[in-house]
Amino acid sequence: MSVRVRFxxxxxxxxxxxxxxxxxxxxxFARKEKGTFILRIEDTDLERSKKEFELSIIDDLKWxxxxxxxxxxxxxxxxxxxxxxxxxxxxxxxYECFCTKEELEKLRGQGYNRRCLGLSDAxxxxxxxERKPAIRLFVSKDGETRFIDYIHxxxxxxxxxxxxxxxxxxxxxxxxxxxxxxxDIFMKITHIIRGEDHISNTPKQxxxxxxLGIEPPVFVHIPMILGQDxxxxxxxxxxxxxxxxxNMGYLSxxxxxxxxxxxxxxxxxxxxxxxxxIELFSLEKLSKNPAIFDTKKLDFLSQEHIRRKNLEELTELxxxxxxxxxxxxxxxxxxxxxKVVSILQTxxxxxxxxxxxxxxxxxxxxxxxxEIPSEERKxxxxxxxxxxDILAELDTWNTSKLENRIRxxxxxxxxxxxxxxxxxxxxxxxxxxxxxxxxTMEVLGKERTLNRLRRWSGLA
RNA sequence: GCCCCCAUCGUCUAGAGGCCUAGGACACGGCCCUUUCAAGGCCGAGACAGGGAUUCGAAUUCCCUUGGGGGCACCA
Numbered sequence: 001m002s003v004r005v006r007f008x009x010x011x012x013x014x015x016x017x018x019x020x021x022x023x024x025x026x027x028x029f030a031r032k033e034k035g036t037f038i039l040r041i042e043d044t045d046l047e048r049s050k051k052e053f054e055l056s057i058i059d060d061l062k063w064x065x066x067x068x069x070x071x072x073x074x075x076x077x078x079x080x081x082x083x084x085x086x087x088x089x090x091x092x093x094x095y096e097c098f099c100t101k102e103e104l105e106k107l108r109g110q111g112y113n114r115r116c117l118g119l120s121d122a123x124x125x126x127x128x129x130e131r132k133p134a135i136r137l138f139v140s141k142d143g144e145t146r147f148i149d150y151i152h153x154x155x156x157x158x159x160x161x162x163x164x165x166x167x168x169x170x171x172x173x174x175x176x177x178x179x180x181x182x183x184d185i186f187m188k189i190t191h192i193i194r195g196e197d198h199i200s201n202t203p204k205q206x207x208x209x210x211x212l213g214i215e216p217p218v219f220v221h222i223p224m225i226l227g228q229d230x231x232x233x234x235x236x237x238x239x240x241x242x243x244x245x246x247n248m249g250y251l252s253x254x255x256x257x258x259x260x261x262x263x264x265x266x267x268x269x270x271x272x273x274x275x276x277x278i279e280l281f282s283l284e285k286l287s288k289n290p291a292i293f294d295t296k297k298l299d300f301l302s303q304e305h306i307r308r309k310n311l312e313e314l315t316e317l318x319x320x321x322x323x324x325x326x327x328x329x330x331x332x333x334x335x336x337x338x339k340v341v342s343i344l345q346t347x348x349x350x351x352x353x354x355x356x357x358x359x360x361x362x363x364x365x366x367x368x369x370x371e372i373p374s375e376e377r378k379x380x381x382x383x384x385x386x387x388x389d390i391l392a393e394l395d396t397w398n399t400s401k402l403e404n405r406i407r408x409x410x411x412x413x414x415x416x417x418x419x420x421x422x423x424x425x426x427x428x429x430x431x432x433x434x435x436x437x438x439x440t441m442e443v444l445g446k447e448r449t450l451n452r453l454r455r456w457s458g459l460a
Numbered sequence: 461g462c463c464c465c466c467a468u469c470g471u472c473u474a475g476a477g478g479c480c481u482a483g484g485a486c487a488c489g490g491c492c493c494u495u496u497c498a499a500g501g502c503c504g505a506g507a508c509a510g511g512g513a514u515u516c517g518a519a520u521u522c523c524c525u526u527g528g529g530g531g532c533a534c535c536a
Contacts (some may be wrong), residue, residue: 169534200531420494433497
């Protein structure tokens with residue numbers, strides 16, 4: 001039987017790190033097994049579901065490179081759930097519940113007391129006039145519910161800890177546990193790969209399978225992703241949505257690689273592309289302990305994937321990124337941009353670093369993290385006026401020429417080359433750290449370089 | 461309170477009874493290279509939560525303790 005898996009986000013927020021990893025594992029498994037990957041939007045909570053979040057989630061999935069073969073939206077399937085619930089009701093496997101929110105509130109934490117189970121038809125008719133009932137599944141208190149989890153092995157729950165839970169709310173919409181099962185049956189899902197926080201939902205869902213007379217699929221509960229404090233990853237841990245990392249300039253390849261590495265290992269290989277991950281992926285490689293979200297490795301992977309990109313592609317990504325940041329005017333000269341990217345490629349770890357580390361390539365208003373100490377200014381200025389003349393005469397402005405000329409100048413004047421070159425760097429870029437000074441000068445161009453040196457001379 | 465899951469370096473992990481003096485990667489420290497910073501090369505520090513039991517032999521099996529996490533809604 002061919003593999004069918006689904007990723008079922010609810011559109012109540014942006015795509016979260018943990019959710020994205022669940023999507024990725026499902027997707028990798030489907031692609032590896034040549035199966036089907038289904039995207040199902042779980043928007044039965046009419047209050048909290050927002051179209052914009054659905055769009056945002058889809059956008060982020062695409063960005064990650066995750067595509068789907070089938071698409072469903074639960075809000076389009078409401079009558080199916082209702083129909084099935086009615087059927088269970090008719091078969092006596094479920095019953096109506098007229099309890100109010102307030103009444104239920106008092107029962108909090110101790111389970112439902114089955115107050116509505118014994119209601120007579122007459123009583124129900126009376127209550128029906130006041131309000132609409134919800135439908136609860138009848139779950140026997142005897143025995144236990146066992147199932148095999150692919151990662152954790154056999155799991156067992158005593159039935160008396162499973163409530164007669166609501167499957168259809170009084171407004172006619174299904175609850176999560178119910179719609180999930182109905183859909184997973186209809187969509188012929190073979191493996192349910194989802195977060196470990198769903199383990200405790202599983203016995204409930206199995207009760208539904210049982211009531212419907214259907215054999216449950218394979219369950220694969222992947223461990224949680226935790227924050228630095230080991231609590232479930234949430235907003236207070238900082239950036240937790242995929243979109244935020246995209247905005248920070250991480251490559252989608254790095255993000256995917258990082259997500260895949262959390263909670264699994266691939267023969268000690270670390271830097272992997274989507275294709276390689278598909279090749280190497282298997283459910284056996286998933287670990288059972290939770291992972292702490294630590295972005296140090298993400299930084300490393302991002303750097304590695306940037307290095308591996310070819311320059312044309314990387315330049316295009318940088319260009320798009322700059323445009324997203326409203327820096328369109330930095331991208332107009334595509335050849336220049338290409339050159340800048342090419343000398344910065346090996347030293348940036350995110351696309352944003354182009355802005356942070358390379359602003360001096362694009363604007364005269366570049367940030368300065370270093371200045372020439374005032375006591376050196378005078379001396380440096382005297383030397384510089386000489387050098388300016390020499391550089392101005394250069395007809396070929398390239399790295400090797402610049403290096404030759406400047407180095408011989410340093411020798412002639414017996415200057416401290418370390419000091420002098422670093423001073424030049426600071427004047428030209430405002431930074432202590434840049435690519436090779438001569439390359440930087442070449443890319444910057446003769447005019448821009450000389451102007452900066454002259455301007456500094458004038459000021460000093 | 462009840463139910464469930466998890467437990468190897470700071471972090472992600474390898475390890476399915478002897479191959480483990482516990483391997484890799486990130487991060488960290490040192491050295492080399494070097495006009496700066498990365499990158500690269502070499503070296504280093506760093507872990508089986510604790511206690512029992514089984515066994516000739518346990519990181520690996522079992523039990524307990526402890527610690528951490530998750531769940532107990534007409535949310536998903």
